[in-house]
Amino acid sequence: MEFSIKQGSPEKLHSACVVVGVFEGGKLSAAAQVLDKASRHHLSDLIARGDLSGKAASTLLLHKVSGIAAERVLLVGLGKAGEQNNKTSVDILRATFKALQDTPAKDAALYCADDTVGKDAAWVIRQAVLAAAESGYRADSLKSKPAKPSTLKHITFATLDKPAAGLKATLDQTVAIAHGMELTRTLGDLPGNICTPTYLAAKALALAKAHKSIKTTVLEEKDMQKLGMGSFLSVTRGSEQPAKLITLEYQGTDKKQKPVALVGKGITFDSGGISLKPGAEMDEMKYDMCGAASVLGTMQAIAEMGLKLNVVGIIPACENLPSGSATKPGDIVTSMSGQTIEILNTDAEGRLILCDALTYAGKFKPDTVIDIATLTGACVIALGHVVSGLLSNQDDLAQELLAAGEQAHDRVWQLPLYDDYQPLLDSNFADMQNIGGRAGGTITAACFLARFTKDYRWAHLDIAGTAWKSGKEKGATGRPVPLLAQYLINRTSGK
Ligand code: BES
Ligand code: MN
Ligand code: ZN
Numbered sequence: 001m002e003f004s005i006k007q008g009s010p011e012k013l014h015s016a017c018v019v020v021g022v023f024e025g026g027k028l029s030a031a032a033q034v035l036d037k038a039s040r041h042h043l044s045d046l047i048a049r050g051d052l053s054g055k056a057a058s059t060l061l062l063h064k065v066s067g068i069a070a071e072r073v074l075l076v077g078l079g080k081a082g083e084q085n086n087k088t089s090v091d092i093l094r095a096t097f098k099a100l101q102d103t104p105a106k107d108a109a110l111y112c113a114d115d116t117v118g119k120d121a122a123w124v125i126r127q128a129v130l131a132a133a134e135s136g137y138r139a140d141s142l143k144s145k146p147a148k149p150s151t152l153k154h155i156t157f158a159t160l161d162k163p164a165a166g167l168k169a170t171l172d173q174t175v176a177i178a179h180g181m182e183l184t185r186t187l188g189d190l191p192g193n194i195c196t197p198t199y200l201a202a203k204a205l206a207l208a209k210a211h212k213s214i215k216t217t218v219l220e221e222k223d224m225q226k227l228g229m230g231s232f233l234s235v236t237r238g239s240e241q242p243a244k245l246i247t248l249e250y251q252g253t254d255k256k257q258k259p260v261a262l263v264g265k266g267i268t269f270d271s272g273g274i275s276l277k278p279g280a281e282m283d284e285m286k287y288d289m290c291g292a293a294s295v296l297g298t299m300q301a302i303a304e305m306g307l308k309l310n311v312v313g314i315i316p317a318c319e320n321l322p323s324g325s326a327t328k329p330g331d332i333v334t335s336m337s338g339q340t341i342e343i344l345n346t347d348a349e350g351r352l353i354l355c356d357a358l359t360y361a362g363k364f365k366p367d368t369v370i371d372i373a374t375l376t377g378a379c380v381i382a383l384g385h386v387v388s389g390l391l392s393n394q395d396d397l398a399q400e401l402l403a404a405g406e407q408a409h410d411r412v413w414q415l416p417l418y419d420d421y422q423p424l425l426d427s428n429f430a431d432m433q434n435i436g437g438r439a440g441g442t443i444t445a446a447c448f449l450a451r452f453t454k455d456y457r458w459a460h461l462d463i464a465g466t467a468w469k470s471g472k473e474k475g476a477t478g479r480p481v482p483l484l485a486q487y488l489i490n491r492t493s494g495k
Pocket of ligand 3: 267270288349350374
């Protein structure tokens with residue numbers, strides 16, 4: 001899908017569909033007023049007759065309206081003027097693109113960045129691009145007869161007045177974010193028998209091939225052994241697939257500038273290992289590599305933007321399976337940091353691969369490290385599917401991520417990382433155990449990671465509830481690529 005911004009009058013635009021908003025109670029948006037006049041009050045008539053309520057996210061499609069150059073007019077309900085919020089704005093944009101996808105239109109011109117959805121133009125454009133991309137995403141490449149791809153190919157963000165300065169830059173950045181999200185979703189939705197650690201490594205190498213600014217290296221198990229990654233390697237012991245430690249180095253500015261490191265959990269299938277998970281919905285544990293996929297998506301997005309900063313992506317990737325050689329509850333391993341870990345539950349494997357990857361991240365002398373992981377079921381219980389969990393050893397970093405999340409509408413919610421929780425990880429036989437009991441499971445998981453991140457500014461994102469949807473809508477979301485990309489953009493703009 002392609003996007004552009006254009007100033008013009010809505011009745012004159014030659015487009016397959018022109019989209020304007022109508023408020024609840026009959027008030028027309030500025031662009032709708034122009035169409036109403038040009039069509040001799042056709043819109044007002046529809047409202048008067050009750051065909052159009054203006055209820056938020058309702059739509060009405062009109063064909064060949066006289067006086068209007070576009071082939072179709074899509075009227076979109078905006079709700080009561082002044083009562084819109086982030087959620088209604090996004091709902092309105094999603095409904096708009098759903099309605100457009102139901103038509104054969106190849107292009108559309110949207111008047112949405114003016115006065116309509118109740119947010120500033122940049123916010124609306126960001127959400128509109130992501131809603132458009134989402135509406136065109138298909139996850140059926142493995143069906144023998146995939147559905148027809150979306151016919152909607154070009155979106156024009158039309159404005160009555162001169163578009164605000166900087167809007168084009170926002171648009172280009174958001175298109176890059178949408179492409180990154182698509183990569184993240186595609187990888188997440190792929191089954192575990194295709195999306196293996198080797199497959200993720202190949203994708204990371206392909207990114208380096210496509211972008212000169214990215215350099216990828218892949219470490220094998222023997223290399224990890226040399227580095228002393230006994231914790232990471234303990235997780236892959238039960239699998240036939242070789243584990244990979246993937247590093248992507250994006251250089252967007254002077255080499256001397258310290259990088260941000262993004263560390264993504266890449267468990268390409270989590271059966272629980274010897275602490276086997278129950279069978280119901282176990283298929284969804286193919287999504288246990290969504291942290292890794294979000295790192296790849298974000299790296300691609302910033303490379304496409306040419307963002308002026310340095311970022312290292314680090315992905316520990318392996319499977320967690322039971323077998324005769326698998327790690328057993330009670331086994332004790334030595335991490336790269338030298339700290340020993342008693343593995344009481346082999347299903348708490350994410351922290352075991354992340355702790356070594358986080359120690360490894362220190363080698364890059366990072367300014368800031370953010371890890372992204374589908375780490376705990378407890379996070380889904382605590383926060384549901386709306387926000388990702390955020391824990392950090394630096395409050396200013398947490399604030400920056402909270403703000404970026406609001407800006408990108410890919411929100412996070414902070415949980416405490418108090419030392420008071422640390423004793424729950426005490427072990428009689430090793431420096432720590434890998435579980436802290438049922439209470440505060442997301443916090444104790446982060447407390448475990450905190451023992452490996454003392455040397456740098458660090459934040460942990462638990463995306464267990466936000467990386468994918470279950471049930472009828474089962475599929476990856478592409479989150480938290482918008483959040484991560486926005487955070488990195490903000491770092492370059494001195495915000
Ligand atoms: N990948 C899971 C976490 C998960 C579970 C994410 C369900 C999304 C939905 C993780 O490896 C895991 O199994 N965590 C355990 C930890 C427990 C054993 C301390 C969990 O949450 O049950
Ligand atoms: Mn697990
Ligand atoms: Zn897991």
